[in-house]
Amino acid sequence: MGEKVGQQSVSFSQPPVITSSAAIVGPEEGAGPLAQYFDWVIDDPLFGEKSWEKAECKMLEESGKLALKKINLQTQDADLFLAGDLLNQIVSANYSARGLEIPFFGLFGACSTFVEAMLLASMLVDGGFARCVLLASSSHHLTAERQFRFPVEQGVQRPATGQWTATASGALVVEAQGDGPRIVCGTIGKVVDMGITDMNNMGAAMAPAAADTLLTHFEDTGTNPDSYDLIVTGDLGKVGQKLLIELLKKRGCDPGDKLRDCGLMFYDTEKQDIHAGGSGCGCSAAVFSGYFYSELKEQRYKNILLMATGALMSPITCQQGESIPAIAHAVVVSS
Amino acid sequence: MGEKVGQQSVSFSQPPVITSSAAIVGPEEGAGPLAQYFDWVIDDPLFGEKSWEKAECKMLEESGKLALKKINLQTQDADLFLAGDLLNQIVSANYSARGLEIPFFGLFGACSTFVEAMLLASMLVDGGFARCVLLASSSHHLTAERQFRFPVEQGVQRPATGQWTATASGALVVEAQGDGPRIVCGTIGKVVDMGITDMNNMGAAMAPAAADTLLTHFEDTGTNPDSYDLIVTGDLGKVGQKLLIELLKKRGCDPGDKLRDCGLMFYDTEKQDIHAGGSGCGCSAAVFSGYFYSELKEQRYKNILLMATGALMSPITCQQGESIPAIAHAVVVSS
Numbered sequence: 001m002g003e004k005v006g007q008q009s010v011s012f013s014q015p016p017v018i019t020s021s022a023a024i025v026g027p028e029e030g031a032g033p034l035a036q037y038f039d040w041v042i043d044d045p046l047f048g049e050k051s052w053e054k055a056e057c058k059m060l061e062e063s064g065k066l067a068l069k070k071i072n073l074q075t076q077d078a079d080l081f082l083a084g085d086l087l088n089q090i091v092s093a094n095y096s097a098r099g100l101e102i103p104f105f106g107l108f109g110a111c112s113t114f115v116e117a118m119l120l121a122s123m124l125v126d127g128g129f130a131r132c133v134l135l136a137s138s139s140h141h142l143t144a145e146r147q148f149r150f151p152v153e154q155g156v157q158r159p160a161t162g163q164w165t166a167t168a169s170g171a172l173v174v175e176a177q178g179d180g181p182r183i184v185c186g187t188i189g190k191v192v193d194m195g196i197t198d199m200n201n202m203g204a205a206m207a208p209a210a211a212d213t214l215l216t217h218f219e220d221t222g223t224n225p226d227s228y229d230l231i232v233t234g235d236l237g238k239v240g241q242k243l244l245i246e247l248l249k250k251r252g253c254d255p256g257d258k259l260r261d262c263g264l265m266f267y268d269t270e271k272q273d274i275h276a277g278g279s280g281c282g283c284s285a286a287v288f289s290g291y292f293y294s295e296l297k298e299q300r301y302k303n304i305l306l307m308a309t310g311a312l313m314s315p316i317t318c319q320q321g322e323s324i325p326a327i328a329h330a331v332v333v334s335s
Numbered sequence: 336m337g338e339k340v341g342q343q344s345v346s347f348s349q350p351p352v353i354t355s356s357a358a359i360v361g362p363e364e365g366a367g368p369l370a371q372y373f374d375w376v377i378d379d380p381l382f383g384e385k386s387w388e389k390a391e392c393k394m395l396e397e398s399g400k401l402a403l404k405k406i407n408l409q410t411q412d413a414d415l416f417l418a419g420d421l422l423n424q425i426v427s428a429n430y431s432a433r434g435l436e437i438p439f440f441g442l443f444g445a446c447s448t449f450v451e452a453m454l455l456a457s458m459l460v461d462g463g464f465a466r467c468v469l470l471a472s473s474s475h476h477l478t479a480e481r482q483f484r485f486p487v488e489q490g491v492q493r494p495a496t497g498q499w500t501a502t503a504s505g506a507l508v509v510e511a512q513g514d515g516p517r518i519v520c521g522t523i524g525k526v527v528d529m530g531i532t533d534m535n536n537m538g539a540a541m542a543p544a545a546a547d548t549l550l551t552h553f554e555d556t557g558t559n560p561d562s563y564d565l566i567v568t569g570d571l572g573k574v575g576q577k578l579l580i581e582l583l584k585k586r587g588c589d590p591g592d593k594l595r596d597c598g599l600m601f602y603d604t605e606k607q608d609i610h611a612g613g614s615g616c617g618c619s620a621a622v623f624s625g626y627f628y629s630e631l632k633e634q635r636y637k638n639i640l641l642m643a644t645g646a647l648m649s650p651i652t653c654q655q656g657e658s659i660p661a662i663a664h665a666v667v668v669s670s
Contacts, residue, residue: 106444107440108442123464
């Protein structure tokens with residue numbers, strides 16, 4: 001039996017275990033500093049398929065299968081599959097669920113989806129409703145660009161605040177029992193919207209949601225930045241990270257040197273042309289499932305707070321003059 | 336502490352209570368036989384807004400507020416808001432969550448979203464992670480048509496198998512304690528795809544998923560059609576309902592006279608021009624929140640099995656030659 005803690009947080013009676021993980025990344029991501037931590041670097045953005053959408057779906061499904069295979073589980077051993085992605089109607093998740101044939105809940109939280117899934121998986125496992133949950137999320141640079149902005153063939157110049165949607169997927173197996181890092185608590189975000197309307201400045205749209213969830217987390221759980229080895233944001237990028245630090249300091253919270261951002265760690269931001277940093281549902285998914293999972297398992301980190309942020313932007317509402325709502329969800333993972 | 340039952344079902348230690356409900360419907364739905372059961376019939380599909388998308392968002396948010404207000408709760412009394420809709424990036428849910436300021440998880444399950452939310456709400460409440468969950472889903476005829484098919488102004492003729500996306504929203508409050516019908520168990524669906532590629536024949540795409548979930552539910556829980564007063568499907572329509580009966584009979588299960596379909600009950604199918612029946616996330620949401628909730632509360636039904644079906648169709652994957660995956664989730668609600 002779990003527990004609600006404070007305003008927006010939850011804790012677990014038996015912290016669920018992340019027993020396995022897998023990450024598949026695209027060529028740009030495979031050229032970044034974390035390459036060695038990923039299970040599979042694909043050279044071809046089509047991944048042998050006829051469309052980028054089919055490639056993204058394959059990437060998501062394969063990362064799920066791989067996470068299960070690493071601990072000798074079959075798809076039928078998983079009670080539940082939780083997944084989402086950036087595409088309209090979350091097609092990558094739906095078609096992956098078709099291939100995996102595991103009871104399925106589709107989620108949409110833009111780039112916060114991975115941690116939304118981690119929170120739900122933990123609650124359902126700790127609540128006794130599932131023994132083994134597979135969760136995954138993905139994004140693909142070429143499917144996202146043409147859906148949200150412009151087809152890349154068009155060669156539209158990107159502003160410096162723009163972020164690079166990562167071609168990547170990450171998957172975790174969360175179980176009631178087993179070996180591995182544990183999800184000890186989490187904080188469910190509220191939608192925050194400070195009026196940003198520029199779809200090429202997601203960092204600015206997401207930073208206030210990140211600050212809101214982080215400060216609420218500290219209050220709910222009686223912790224502070226020193227309670228964690230690292231505070232890892234999903235994909236705020238350079239712009240969003242700078243704003244987050246400003247917002248936190250204004251509220252009397254100094255994160256010191258604890259902050260990291262998956263969108264900035266994923267690439268060599270000096271050499272690779274990714275503007276303000278990486279983004280996409282696959283960004284925090286692959287960086288956590290690849291790099292952080294491994295580091296936690298090796299006890300190089302004792303505990304990290306992972307907070308994925310989502311810019312819940314929509315081309316149609318932006319065209320109708322709406323600003324971009326954002327959300328951030330957080331989980332604490334201990335080795 | 337809940338329990339997994341059989342392959343895909345869950346039961347609750349303390350069945351969560353649906354303490355309140357609200358439903359708002361559009362003009363066509365307000366002209367149907369269930370009109371008296373809805374809290375609000377809007378005459379203007381714009382609902383006083385400047386776009387249909389904004390109208391749908393307002394409808395969803397207002398139904399959530401109304402469900403809380405009926406039992407004298409404020410938005411801050413809800414621990415969690417679970418919502419989804421048909422629009423790209425589930426914008427109605429996201430913008431409603433911005434207005435409501437309740438910790439939020441966005442869901443996408445096409446027309447199965449309402450029961451996806453009921454299942455998750457029940458598990459999170461029974462698991463101890465939330466005392467009070469607000470859940471809602473919506474659809475709008477004019478936003479869905481232009482997103483999935485053609486703008487209605489174009490006057491494209493609809494085939495007889497086509498379904499009418501309902502302009503409607505429904506919301507429920509699910510609590511650990513209180514008065515009202517209880518959610519006693521549920522079955523989580525798998526994605527099933529029998530190769531239907533016609534976006535104007537969703538009933539045929541969804542019927543196999545409905546049969547799969549229903550038969551699994553009976554097996555998991557040791558029940559049969561006679562165990563329930565009614566088996567209510569979300570929006571199979573005429574085509575899908577007929578196929579469901581065929582599929583069930585082939586597998587040795589005769590549903591007798593137990594089947595009802597929200598998509599068929601919502602309208603006068605003889606007089607109203609809705610072709611094969613209603614559909615959309617708002618269809619089962621409003622018919623359950625309006626009609627069935629009231630009938631359960633008045634003890635006119637003892638227990639019903641509500642199964643919402645979702646055609647997880649996407650214009651882009653259909654253009655790429657993919658078939659339409661479908662899913663069905665079920666819950667049992669007892670007075």
